[in-house]
Amino acid sequence: MSELRISGDLVADENARRGDALRSDYEALGANLVRRGIDIEAVTAKVAQFFVAVPSWGVGTGGTRFARFPGIGEPRGIFDKLDDCGVIQQLTRATPAVSLHIPWDKADPKELKAKAQALGLSFDAMNSNTFSDTPDQKHSYKFGSLSHVDAAVRAQAVEHNIECIEIGEAIGSRALTVWVGDGSNFPGQSNFTRSFERYLASMGDIYKALPDNWRIFSEHKMYEPAFYSSVVQDWGTNYLIASTLGEKAFCLVDLGHHAPNTNIEMIVARLIQFGKLGGFHFNDSKYGDDDLDAGAIEPYRLFLVFNELVDAEHRGVKGFHPAHMIDQSHNVTDPIESLISSANEIRRAYAQALLVDRQALSGYQDDNDALMASETLKRAYRTDVEPILAEARRRAGGAIDPVATYRASGYRQKVGKERPAVKGGSGGIV
Numbered sequence: 001m002s003e004l005r006i007s008g009d010l011v012a013d014e015n016a017r018r019g020d021a022l023r024s025d026y027e028a029l030g031a032n033l034v035r036r037g038i039d040i041e042a043v044t045a046k047v048a049q050f051f052v053a054v055p056s057w058g059v060g061t062g063g064t065r066f067a068r069f070p071g072i073g074e075p076r077g078i079f080d081k082l083d084d085c086g087v088i089q090q091l092t093r094a095t096p097a098v099s100l101h102i103p104w105d106k107a108d109p110k111e112l113k114a115k116a117q118a119l120g121l122s123f124d125a126m127n128s129n130t131f132s133d134t135p136d137q138k139h140s141y142k143f144g145s146l147s148h149v150d151a152a153v154r155a156q157a158v159e160h161n162i163e164c165i166e167i168g169e170a171i172g173s174r175a176l177t178v179w180v181g182d183g184s185n186f187p188g189q190s191n192f193t194r195s196f197e198r199y200l201a202s203m204g205d206i207y208k209a210l211p212d213n214w215r216i217f218s219e220h221k222m223y224e225p226a227f228y229s230s231v232v233q234d235w236g237t238n239y240l241i242a243s244t245l246g247e248k249a250f251c252l253v254d255l256g257h258h259a260p261n262t263n264i265e266m267i268v269a270r271l272i273q274f275g276k277l278g279g280f281h282f283n284d285s286k287y288g289d290d291d292l293d294a295g296a297i298e299p300y301r302l303f304l305v306f307n308e309l310v311d312a313e314h315r316g317v318k319g320f321h322p323a324h325m326i327d328q329s330h331n332v333t334d335p336i337e338s339l340i341s342s343a344n345e346i347r348r349a350y351a352q353a354l355l356v357d358r359q360a361l362s363g364y365q366d367d368n369d370a371l372m373a374s375e376t377l378k379r380a381y382r383t384d385v386e387p388i389l390a391e392a393r394r395r396a397g398g399a400i401d402p403v404a405t406y407r408a409s410g411y412r413q414k415v416g417k418e419r420p421a422v423k424g425g426s427g428g429i430v
């Protein structure tokens with residue numbers, strides 16, 4: 001039975017008010033694209049089939065190292081989180097899967113599956129947590145987990161990751177993203193070689209427990225929570241991990257986990273070329289791992305990343321199916337609105353990248369015509385593809401304007417009454 005939280009009539013009413021304008025904008029864009037030799041229907045069909053997973057932790061209000069300011073109607077547990085994810089999917093039709101974080105989202109797998117099904121959702125990659133301690137935990141992760149000097153701590157962390165796989169198996173997930181906080185705060189605190197050897201050995205133990213139809217993702221991050229060194233600090237180390245472990249191991253690229261000005265799209269191209277791009281944690285940043293909404297700061301960079309993905313799609317790269325996930329923390333916005341907006345921005349970058357004239361670009365590259373090569377990308381990027389995004393949503397039963405429809409639904413106020421606020425703020429970002 002469907003448990004959708006926003007009335008279908010409201011979505012229909014909101015869409016009816018915007019239908020004429022959308023039709024006219026869509027037709028105008030279609031005519032423009034025809035002149036460029038592009039069939040708008042083919043683009044809209046591709047966009048409609050492009051999905052990005054929502055993180056369960058993203059629907060809660062995040063925080064910074066200074067403080068956390070809770071919002072109204074925050075989800076009290078995984079079932080509330082799924083309700084919120086259901087709203088995002090209902091309005092955007094771009095986010096049919098949810099990524100769970102264990103132990104935060106631990107619950108009876110049968111109940112999880114039933115709830116997801118009622119909301120039209122499924123489960124994407126599982127996420128492990130060996131970067132914080134739980135009250136009933138025997139060994140602390142204060143000084144690391146998979147690379148810890150103590151074998152007992154490493155074994156506990158391996159065991160936790162295997163449990164994540166088991167829960168994932170029961171709810172239909174097919175991938176594990178391994179989260180670690182391992183690293184050091186002082187030069188000399190940890191031996192780079194020894195700690196990476198220990199990390200690889202622990203990952204090898206997890207890999208052995210990975211079912212054949214699963215993938216395992218490692219994520220590089222240059223700093224935080226450790227500030228001097230991270231065990232998986234950059235994409236080179238990430239590539240070494242994935243290639244050492246085997247064919248089911250891939251690199252995850254989190255857009256926020258790079259030094260400012262790093263050419264992320266080039267990292268993406270390299271990982272594609274050597275068959276190790278596992279997927280993305282989409283977000284945006286200005287300085288570090290800011291966890292801002294996708295496309296909020298550097299929309300052109302997001303487009304350039306998608307330009308590489310569409311190029312790979314265009315070339316028919318074998319076994320190319322990166323996982324698309326959002327990893328954000330919302331401190332000053334309603335998380336549902338931010339996730340709606342990010343899902344749309346990610347689809348926007350994809351749609352723009354689909355408009356790149358690849359034949360012309362290739363010709364300009366061969367002719368060393370730098371200016372026209374750049375213009376070819378810019379022309380696609382400058383195209384306002386919003387009518388394509390809105391039409392894809394409308395046809396799939398979503399909202400032409402999802403944020404406006406969400407606000408009109410009063411969902412946040414409603415859940416504010418159902419979910420009493422938790423008193424007292426706490427620090428920390430997820």
Ligand SMILES: [Mn+2]
Nearest residue numbers: 219254281327
């Ligand atoms: Mn991430």
